[in-house]
Amino acid sequence: MARGRTKKGRSRAALMAAAPSSRPLLRTCDYGNPIAVHACDVGATGERWVEPFLAANSIGLRRLQLRHEVRADPELRVMLAPGPRIGAIPLLSPSTRRVAAGLLIEPRFRWAALGAVFNAIGFSVEPGLGGMPLVPGSAREVPPWMLAGPVIERIAALLRHRQRGFVEREERRTSPRGRVDWTSWASSYVSRGNWTTFPCRYSEPDDDPDLISSIRWTLSRLEEELLTVAWSLPARSLLQRAAELQTQVGPGTLRRPPRWWTLPGSSEWVAAAVEAMTWVAEERGLGGARCMDGLAWDLSVDAVWEAWVAAFSADLGRYLGLVASPFQTARRPLRWQGPAHSMGALAPDVELRGADRVVWLDAKYKAHLELLTRRGWSNLSDDVREDHRADLHQALAYASLADVPTVDTLLVYPEVGRGSPSPATIATVTSGRRRTRLVLASLPFGYVSPEHKAQCLQSFREVLCN
Numbered sequence: 518m519a520r521g522r523t524k525k526g527r528s529r530a531a532l533m534a535a536a537p538s539s540r541p542l543l544r545t546c547d548y549g550n551p552i553a554v555h556a557c558d559v560g561a562t563g564e565r566w567v568e569p570f571l572a573a574n575s576i577g578l579r580r581l582q583l584r585h586e587v588r589a590d591p592e593l594r595v596m597l598a599p600g601p602r603i604g605a606i607p608l609l610s611p612s613t614r615r616v617a618a619g620l621l622i623e624p625r626f627r628w629a630a631l632g633a634v635f636n637a638i639g640f641s642v643e644p645g646l647g648g649m650p651l652v653p654g655s656a657r658e659v660p661p662w663m664l665a666g667p668v669i670e671r672i673a674a675l676l677r678h679r680q681r682g683f684v685e686r687e688e689r690r691t692s693p694r695g696r697v698d699w700t701s702w703a704s705s706y707v708s709r710g711n712w713t714t715f716p717c718r719y720s721e722p723d724d725d726p727d728l729i730s731s732i733r734w735t736l737s738r739l740e741e742e743l744l745t746v747a748w749s750l751p752a753r754s755l756l757q758r759a760a761e762l763q764t765q766v767g768p769g770t771l772r773r774p775p776r777w778w779t780l781p782g783s784s785e786w787v788a789a790a791v792e793a794m795t796w797v798a799e800e801r802g803l804g805g806a807r808c809m810d811g812l813a814w815d816l817s818v819d820a821v822w823e824a825w826v827a828a829f830s831a832d833l834g835r836y837l838g839l840v841a842s843p844f845q846t847a848r849r850p851l852r853w854q855g856p857a858h859s860m861g862a863l864a865p866d867v868e869l870r871g872a873d874r875v876v877w878l879d880a881k882y883k884a885h886l887e888l889l890t891r892r893g894w895s896n897l898s899d900d901v902r903e904d905h906r907a908d909l910h911q912a913l914a915y916a917s918l919a920d921v922p923t924v925d926t927l928l929v930y931p932e933v934g935r936g937s938p939s940p941a942t943i944a945t946v947t948s949g950r951r952r953t954r955l956v957l958a959s960l961p962f963g964y965v966s967p968e969h970k971a972q973c974l975q976s977f978r979e980v981l982c983n
Contacts, residue, residue, distance in 0.1 A: 539809070542619040542654035547603050547818050548884065549625060551586070551596040559617040560610045567595055569611035577606035577649060580815050581622055601882060604644065604815030605655040619652040619810075621659075624818065626931065626962040628660050631821070632751035633963030638824040640666040642816070646796065649813035656811030661742045662751040664812065668739060668793040669758050672732055675790040676765050683720040695719025728780070728787070730772035735794045736763050737771060774798040819882045822962075823866050826880035826929050829960060829973070830867040836974050837981060839869040839876065865915045865926075875919035876981060877926040881908060886930040886942075886957050909955065913946075916953045925954045925981060932959040941980045956980060 545552040556566050567587055571578070578585065582600040587593075603622045610617040624631045635642075644667060688694075691713050698716045706714050736759045743759070746752045774794045780787055796812060827841075834841035851862055869876035885905045888897055897905070912926040941958040958980065964970040 540616065540618050540653040542621055542652075542658065543608070544621045544623060544658070545597075545599055546623045546625045547599050547601060549599055549622075551598040552620070554595045554597060554608065554618075556593065559608055561612060564593055566611045567593065570595065570609075573609040573611050573614050574606075577608070577620075577813075580604070580645075580649075580813075581606060581620075583622075601819045602815050602817055604813070605652040605659065605811060606813050606815075607650045607652050616650050616653060619655050621652070621655050623658075628663075629749065630963040632660065632662060632749055633965075634821060634825045635662075635666060636751045636754045637828050637963070638821070640670050642820045642824050643667045643670065644814045644816035646812050646814045647792075651810035652813055654809050656809055659811055659814075660749070660751075661739075661746055662749065662755050664796070664814065665739045665743055665755055666751070668735065668797060669755055669762065671786075671790045671793040672735065672762055673758070675732075675786045676762060678784065678786040679724060680784065684723040684726060685718065685720050687716070687718050689714050690717050691715070693717060725780075726770075727772060728791075729766050730770045731774040731778075731794055732766050732790075733763070733769060734771040734773050735797050736766075738797050819880075822882040822931065823880040825962070826878060826960065827867050830869060830878050832970075833974060833977055834869045836978055837869065837871075837876075839871045839874075842868040842870065863914055863918060865918075870919075873921055874923040874925070875921050877912070877915040877918075877924070879908075879912060879915065879926070879928055881928050881930050883908075883930060884933075886928075886959055887933050889942075889957070912955055913953075916946075916955070922950060923952055923954075925956060927956045927958050930957070930959050932961040941976075943980070 541558055543552050543554065543558065554570070556562060559566075559570060561570065571585060578597070581602045581604050584598040584600065586596045586598070588596055597620070599622050603624050605619060605621045607616040608618040608620055609615065644663070646664065646667065693715050694717045696718045698718070701716050702714075706712070706716070740756060740759050743752045743756050747756065774791070774797075776795065776799065778791055778795055780791060783791070831841045833839075851859075853859070865877045866880045867878040869878070883904070885901065885908070888901060889905075894902070908928055912928055916924045916926045941956050943957075944955040946953045946955070958977065961969070961973060964973070
């Protein structure tokens with residue numbers, strides 16, 4: 518007769534049931550509310566865990582540009598304030614330096630809006646991936662397209678820069694080619710009367726078969742993951758992109774990339790693609806039911822916003838009949854004289870140029886316009902006013918770069934609401950025959966429909982044509 522559970526065993530089982538089943542994942546959003554890290558979150562005890570915790574996690578905190586503040590009322594905790602970066606990092610225990618929890622900074626404008634922007638900019642801004650231990654619980658919180666996009670783009674870059682090498686092949690031929698195994702021919706073929714078949718070994722230029730097989734496997738694996746969220750716009754776009762790459766590599770065998778796979782002497786395109794394929798092979802960071810822990814990653818939302826404003830400006834330029842020159846093309850060098858030098862150039866994000874007018878656009882992923890609308894200038898904090906004042910002086914400096922009668926400089930902020938665009942705020946400075954306008958305008962973080970896009974373009978056109 519089997520013995521029943523003892524009182525001690527039942528007590529232990531109750532404690533195990535009450536304990537959390539996984540390491541916690543702390544979550545907030547960019548420029549959002551600070552998140553509190555308590556001693557129990559990172560497996561610490563006592564009152565002297567804060568400094569060791571900050572030392573153990575200094576690399577991760579710098580990676581996401583998190584500001585920290587220590588508070589002791591009502592209990593000791595570390596407040597982490599997010600900034601302009603999103604991503605996921607592991608939080609290490611201050612005593613063991615092992616992963617005790619995870620931290621996820623999500624986009625302020627939701628994943629769907631970020632996906633729409635990524636689809637519009639063609640995933641041109643790539644997150645930084647890896648470099649740290651896995652982040653507990655993050656894989657199921659991050660959409661598969663977030664990390665599948667960089668993998669597909671790296672494979673696409675490899676195929677654009679593919680360099681064929683010499684691959685050795687073995688083949689039975691009716692005419693000799695390369696090296697013929699005469700011993701095998703005499704013993705196996707002649708004895709059977711097969712005089713005209715020759716076992717040959719030769720080299721010919723071709724793609725690395727193992728590399729192409731691994732690309733096929735990776736693309737099929739990504740398609741499987743993306744199909745789980747095929748209703749989303751970025752997933753549909755990436756599925757189409759993966760199908761195009763499958764056509765390029767053609768049918769053939771599939772090979773799972775081995776762990777710690779390296780190809781010595783390969784190009785940077787091959788090395789980057791191989792690294793991305795090993796992420797997929799280890800099933801890290803793709804979400805789904807296979808794994809809960811994901812890759813550490815980080816992404817500058819400022820860079821995404823700049824790319825989004827540049828994409829919008831290209832459409833706006835065509836709409837207004839102006840030529841768009843984004844990023845480095847709009848850069849203007851500063852020529853210094855003397856021993857002390859400062860910044861080397863004025864670099865507005867986008868220039869729209871016509872015959873007798875220039876429009877400068879500078880992307881600002883800040884809440885300044887929202888705060889000005891709600892509180893007014895006098896009720897802003899000193900830090901916000903100083904930061905905004907620097908942006909205004911920067912915009913006015915851009916206005917001096919063009920010698921044309923009409924110059925408009927736009928500071929483009931993210932639209933907080935999801936309705937119609939907020940009206941722009943315009944300041945005019947006149948000097949002789951030259952008119953300079955400073956415009957504070959808002960742009961939605963991604964479109965919700967083609968009609969929404971047309972409405973945004975029309976609102977900017979009305980501002981610039983007045």
